[in-house]
Amino acid sequence: MSYKALTNLPVLLVDDEPQLLHSASMVLRAAGLPDVLTLDDSRAVMPLLASQPIGVLVLDLSMPHISGQALLEQVTAEYPDVPVIMMTATNDLQIAVQCMQAGASDYLLKPVDKNCLVSAIRRAFEHRVLRAEFMSLKERLLTNSPHEPSAFADIVTQSPAMFALFRYIEVIATSPQPVLITGETGTGKELVAQALHRLSGRPGDLLAINVAGLDDAMFSDTLFGHAKGSFTGADRQREGLVVSAGEGTLFLDEIGDLAMASQVKLLRLLQDGTFYPLGADRPRQNRARIVVATHCDVRRDVDNGTFRKDLYFRLRTHHIQLPPLRERPEDLPQLTAHFVEQAAQTLGKPAPSIPLALYQWLKTYPFPGNIRELEGMVFDAVARCQGATLPLQSFKEAGALEILTAFDTQNTAISTGTSFPERLPTLKEAEETLIAEAIRRADGNQGVAAGLLGISRQALNKRLVRRDAEGFCPEVLD
Numbered sequence: 113m114s115y116k117a118l119t120n121l122p123v124l125l126v127d128d129e130p131q132l133l134h135s136a137s138m139v140l141r142a143a144g145l146p147d148v149l150t151l152d153d154s155r156a157v158m159p160l161l162a163s164q165p166i167g168v169l170v171l172d173l174s175m176p177h178i179s180g181q182a183l184l185e186q187v188t189a190e191y192p193d194v195p196v197i198m199m200t201a202t203n204d205l206q207i208a209v210q211c212m213q214a215g216a217s218d219y220l221l222k223p224v225d226k227n228c229l230v231s232a233i234r235r236a237f238e239h240r241v242l243r244a245e246f247m248s249l250k251e252r253l254l255t256n257s258p259h260e261p262s263a264f265a266d267i268v269t270q271s272p273a274m275f276a277l278f279r280y281i282e283v284i285a286t287s288p289q290p291v292l293i294t295g296e297t298g299t300g301k302e303l304v305a306q307a308l309h310r311l312s313g314r315p316g317d318l319l320a321i322n323v324a325g326l327d328d329a330m331f332s333d334t335l336f337g338h339a340k341g342s343f344t345g346a347d348r349q350r351e352g353l354v355v356s357a358g359e360g361t362l363f364l365d366e367i368g369d370l371a372m373a374s375q376v377k378l379l380r381l382l383q384d385g386t387f388y389p390l391g392a393d394r395p396r397q398n399r400a401r402i403v404v405a406t407h408c409d410v411r412r413d414v415d416n417g418t419f420r421k422d423l424y425f426r427l428r429t430h431h432i433q434l435p436p437l438r439e440r441p442e443d444l445p446q447l448t449a450h451f452v453e454q455a456a457q458t459l460g461k462p463a464p465s466i467p468l469a470l471y472q473w474l475k476t477y478p479f480p481g482n483i484r485e486l487e488g489m490v491f492d493a494v495a496r497c498q499g500a501t502l503p504l505q506s507f508k509e510a511g512a513l514e515i516l517t518a519f520d521t522q523n524t525a526i527s528t529g530t531s532f533p534e535r536l537p538t539l540k541e542a543e544e545t546l547i548a549e550a551i552r553r554a555d556g557n558q559g560v561a562a563g564l565l566g567i568s569r570q571a572l573n574k575r576l577v578r579r580d581a582e583g584f585c586p587e588v589l590d
Contacts, residue, residue, distance in 0.1 A: 121167030122147035123233055126157055126183075127199070128175045136170075139226040145233065154178040158186060166194055168236045170229075173200035173207070181211060188215035193243070195236035199224060245283055258282055263310045266303050268450045271440040277432060278307075284430040285311035290382055292367075292427040293405040295434030298484030301405040302365065304432060308403060309361040316360020316400065319353050324366035328373040332390060335362075336377075342391020354387060357400035367427070368408030368419065378402075379423045402427075437482040444474045447483065451490035452502065459495060464502045472557040473507060476564055508563060547575060 123145055127133050133150040140148045149166075151157060154175045160166070169187060173180040184196055195217040200207070208219045217239060218232045258264060258278035267274070284291065285308055293301045302320060309318040323331060337352030353362055364370075370378070381387050382402060386395040404427055413419035437443070448466060456463035479485055493506040537545070546565060554560035562572040 120147065121165050122149050123168050123170065124149045124151065124157075124160065124166045125170045126151045126154060126175070126180075127172040128152055128154070129172075136224075136229065139229060140233065143226075143230040145230075154180070154183055157183055158190075161187065161191055161194070166191075167240070168195050168197065168233050170197045170199060170233070173198055173202065173211070181207075181214070184211060184214050184216055193240065195240055197232050197236060241287070245287065260311060263307050266306065267300060268447050269440070269443050270446055271435070271443050273435050273440065274443075277304075277434070281308055281432065282311055284308075286313065287430065288401055289429040290402040290404065290427050291430040291432065292410070293403065293432045293434065294410065295405075295407065296436045296480075296482055297407045298482030299434040299436060300483055301407075301434060302363065304434065305361070305363045305403050305405065309363075312361065312401065314360050314401065316358035318361045318363060319357045319400075320363040320365060321353060322365045323374070324369035326371075326374070328371050328377075331371070331374040332377060335381075336387045336396075337389040339389055339391035342389075346391070350389075352387075352389065354381070354398050354400055355396065359399045360401075362400045362402055364402065364404045366406055367404040368406035368410055368413060372418075372420070375420045375423050379420060379426060382423075382426050437479040437486065441475050444486075445471050447486055448474065448490060451487050452494060455491040455494035458491075461494070461497075462500075464494065464497045464500055466502050467504065469557055469559055470502060470504055470507065472555050472560045473504065473563065475555070476553045476560065543575070544579060547572070547579070 123140060125133050125136055125140075125148065127136075127150075130152050133152060137148040137150055149160070151160065155177050157169075157171075157178075161169075171180040171183055180198060180200070184198065187194060187196055192215070196215065197218045197220060198208075198211045198216045199220045199222055201222040203221055211219055217236045220228060220232060258275065259282055261278075263282075264278050267278075269275075281304065291305075291308060293304055295301055305320070306318060321334065326334060333350070333352070335352045335354050337350040337355060338346055340346060340349045364378075377387070381398055384395075385398050387398060388395055408419075410419055410424055410428075414421050414424050437447075445466075448470070452466060453463050474486075481488070489507055489510045492510065493502050496506050497503055547561070550561040550564045551558070553564060558572055558576070559569050562569040565572065
C-alpha cells in the first residue's frame with residue numbers, strides 16, 4: 113500500500129466517554145486528519161477492524177466489557193500492522209511497560225494534551241509507512257529486476273547495480289520525503305528523477321531547474337515567486353515553481369552549488385512545508401515533493417563548511433548514488449548500439465555496424481564524462497562514418513586528450529618520486545609486464561593493446577613473437 117493510501121486510512125478512537133471522543137475527534141480533524149471514527153463500546157472494535165482497514169487505533173485502557181489491555185493483545189495478534197496508542201488516567205509505570213511490551217506504539221496519560229495526541233498519531237502513521245517501505249524493499253531486493261520496468265524505459269542498462277537501484281527507487285517512489293541523487297556528471301541523474309516521478313503516481317508535473325547559476329535573490333524568486341509591487345518592476349504577481357509544481361515533483365539539479373543563504377530557505381521549505389513569496393506576509397503551503405541532485409561530494413562539502421549539515425541530513429532521507437560508467441562495463445555494448453541507432457535516425461542515414469574491437473577499446477577508456485560523453489562520441493563517429501562499419505579512429509581521437517592528461521599525471525608522479533621495489537626491474541621485464549597488462553585490458557585484442565601502449569600493431573606483434581620465441585615469463589616484482 114502506498115504512503116498516500118496509508119495516511120488516508122481513518123483513525124479509530126475507542127473510549128467509553130462520549131464527550132472525550134467528541135472533543136478528540138474535533139482536535140484531530142482540525143489538525144488535518146479528517147477521517148476519524150469513534151466507538152464507545154469496546155466489543156465493537158474487532159468486528160470493525162474485520163470490516164474495514166484502520167490507520168491508527170487509539171484505545172482507552174479502562175473500559176467495561178473488554179479492557180483496553182485485552183483488546184491490545186487481540187489487535188496486535190490479528191492485525192500487527194495497525195499501530196495502537198493507549199490512553200489512561202492511571203499513572204502506573206508497570207502497566208505502561210506491559211502495554212509497550214504487548215505491542216503498543218505509544219502510551220498517553222489523561223487528560224491528554226491535544227498536541228501530544230496529534231503528534232503521537234502522526235508518529236504512528238510514519239512508523240507504519242516506514243515498516244511498509246522496509247517490507248517492500250525486502251521483497252524487491254529478493255528479485256533481480258524491477259517490478260515496473262516501463263518506468264525505467266529511458267535508462268539503457270543491464271547492470272545488476274542499476275537494477276538494484278531501480279528496485280530501491282520503486283520502494284521510495286510514493287514516499288513524500290525528499291530524495292538526494294548523487295553521481296558524477298553524465299550518469300543520468302535527471303532520468304532517475306523522471307523515473308521516480310512516474311512511479312510516484314503524483315497528479316502534478318515534474319518541474320526541473322538547475323540551481324547552480326542562481327544567486328539567492330533569483331533562487332527565491334524562481335522557486336517561491338513574488339507579490340505584485342514587492343520590488344521595482346514587479347507589476348504583477350508571479351507564481352514560483354513550488355506553486356507551479358502543484359502536487360507533482362520539483363527537481364533541483366546541482367544542489368551542491370547552492371548559495372548558503374538559499375540553503376537556509378530550502379531547509380525551511382523541507383522542515384515546515386511552507387514558504388513566503390517575496391513581499392507576501394502570509395505563508396503558503398508546499399504540496400510538491402522535492403528531489404535534488406548533485407555531482408559534488410556533499411559529505412565532504414559538509415565537512416568543509418560549504419554545505420549545511422542539517423540540510424544534508426534532511427535531504428538524504430532517501431539517497432540514490434549512481435555508479436559511473438567505468439563501473440558498468442557490461443552496459444557498454446547496449447548503450448553504444450542504442451546511441452548508434454539514435455544518431456543514425458537523427459542524421460537520416462543507415463545505422464553502421466559496430467566492430468567488436470570498439471567494445472574492447474571502450475572498456476579501457478575511463479569515461480570522465482560518463483554516458484553523456486559516450487553519447488557524444490558515438491554521434492560524432494556516426495556523423496563521420498562513410499561506409500558500413502563504424503570507424504574506430506574518431507573514438508580514439510576523442511579519448512586522446514584524456515589519455516594524454518593521464519599520461520602527464522603519471523609522468524609528474526614519476527618525476528616527484530614513484531616508489532619502486534628494492535630490486536629495480538630491467539627494461540625488458542618492464543616492457544613484458546606492460547605488454548601483458550595491455551593485452552589483459554584489451555581482452556586479447558592486439559590492435560587495442562597496441563593503441564594502449566602507443567605503438568603500431570605490427571610493432572606489438574614483433575615483440576610478442578620475440579617473447580614467445582624466448583619463452584620469457586616476467587617474475588612477480590615485490
